[in-house]
Amino acid sequence: MIESAYIHIPFCSHICNYCDFAKVLYQKKWIFNYLDALKKEIQLNYQNELLKTIYIGGGTPTALDLEEFKYLLEIISTLNKQKEYEYTIECNVESLTEEKVKSMKQYGVNRISIGVETFHKHHLKIMNRHHTKEQVVEAILLLKKYGFQNINIDFIYALPNETIEEVVSDLCNFLKLDIPHISTYSLMIEPNTPFYLNHIKTIEEELDFSMYEKICRTLKKNGYEHYEISNFAQPGYESKHNLAYWNNAFYYGFGLGASGYIPEIRYTNTRNLTKYCNGEFCFNQEKIDFKTKMENEMILGLRKLEGVNLIQFKQKYGKEMDSIFPIRQLQKEGKLQVHNRYLRIPEEQLYLSNEILMQFIDT
Ligand SMILES: C[S@@+](CC[C@H](N)C(=O)[O-])C[C@H]1O[C@@H](n2cnc3c(N)ncnc32)[C@H](O)[C@@H]1O
Ligand code: SF4
Incomplete structure (x- = not known):
């Protein structure tokens, strides 16, 4: 059963120097064509399931003007929601207006994710981010005024020449915002981004590790549960949508470059805006066989701190986990452990999870 949907809005008012997402610079002439195509894609594929989670990401959904933004919310209102649902929109603070906040409230959005990244002006400048600390504080106050409590902020660390003191200062400032969820990302230099083309290098591995450790320790000390490699939440504020991914559940992906997983197919949409607007939505599809499904269950599930339930795995796949994967060896090496089944x-x-997860592919 499909209970989640991701919707991608690729427009941004500026392009950040590190970003490899499917995005284009906002141009008014594209928006309604794009939204009409999105509406068509949803009408073609959505089977009227009651959804538990909806996530509109980007790009920058709030880069749309008010009229366009309301049209987007109207299109998404055709997705049926369960009684207890989570409905998230990614927002950039420069384009978040009171009218857009009111519209989100009116259409039942109940979770907001904000790309804050850092508060250090010189890093924001190098990243080509255009917001200020004051704008972030104001946006959060505005959201809280309209009853939005469930807020996430994205935090990027390991920026070029960043020091551990700067990471600590960002953390202190984020904690003051009293936000229930923080997603942390170590900067990745992605091919063909301006950072990559300008030969910007990632920081030393050892420093990156120290920053990660510091983040984990500080957030835990301040009441956040470390529930996934990069994600921290106050009790009850874990992202239900992202948990659906890590639990290897089915989800729709609508919009430019979006990925989806529907029984038993993983698909990715085109990143070509013209093609997408002309209704050529899908770029590729892969049938997921039984073995790949089990591998995904492990690779995604082990990202969660709680791990993968041994009994549920047996019920779902009819096999003991250790009859398929080299678990015993990894346990002996201290890279895996069993706790509460x-x-x-x-x-x-x-911190070494990538290396450990590799052991679950093609065994
Ligand atoms: C699609 S973006 C968020 C939405 C919004 N457009 C924004 O940038 O604020 C999702 C998040 O991924 C993270 N991110 C994007 N590119 C990254 C990179 N190259 N390295 C590390 N984190 C990255 C950032 O924290 C960003 O906020
Ligand atoms: S990081 Fe966000 S705002 Fe920046 S270009 Fe990428 S999607 Fe757009």
Whole structure:
């Protein structure tokens, strides 16, 4: 059963120097064509399921003007929601107006994710981010005024020449905002981004590790649960939408470059805006066989601190986990452990999770 939908809005008012997402510079002439195509894609594929989570991401959904933004919300209102649902929109603070906040409230949005990244002006400038700390504080006050409590902020660390003191200062400032969810990302230099083309290098591995450790320790000390490699939440504020991904659940992906997983197919939409607007939505599809499904269950599930439930795995796949994967060896090496019938990566090994997860592919 499909209970989640991701919707991609690719327009941004400026392009950040590190970004590899499917995005284009906002141009008014594209917007209604794009939204009409999105509406068509949803009408063609959506089977009227009651959804538990909806996530509108980008790009920058709030880069749309008020009329366009309301049209987007109207299109998404055709998706049926369960009684207890989570409906998230990604917002950039420069384009978040009171009218847009009111519209989100009116259409039942109940979770907001904001790209804050850092408060250091010189880093924001190098990243080509256009907001200020004051705008972030104001936006959060505005959201709270309209009853939005469930807010996430995205935080990027390991920026070029960043020091651990700067990371600590960002963390202190974020904590003052009293936000229930923080997603943290170590900067990735993605091919063909301005950072990559300008030969910007990532910081030393050792420093990156120290920053990660510092973030984990500080957020835990301040009441956040570290529930996924990069994600921290106050109790009850875990992202239900992202948990659907990590639980290997089905979800629709609508919009430019969006990915989806529907029984038993993983698909990715085109990143070509002209093609998308002309109704050529899908770029590729892959049938997920039984073995790949089990691998995904592990690779995604082990990102969660709680890990993967051994009993549920057996019920779902009819096989013992250790009859398929090299779990015993990894346990001996201290890279995996069993706790309360869950197989998990010990917290102190999380930084090496990529290496550990590789062991679950093609065994
Ligand atoms: C699609 S973007 C967020 C939405 C919004 N457009 C914004 O930038 O504020 C999702 C998040 O991914 C993270 N991100 C994007 N590119 C990244 C990169 N190259 N390295 C690390 N984190 C990245 C940023 O924290 C960003 O906020
Ligand atoms: S990071 Fe966000 S705002 Fe910046 S270009 Fe990418 S999607 Fe747009």
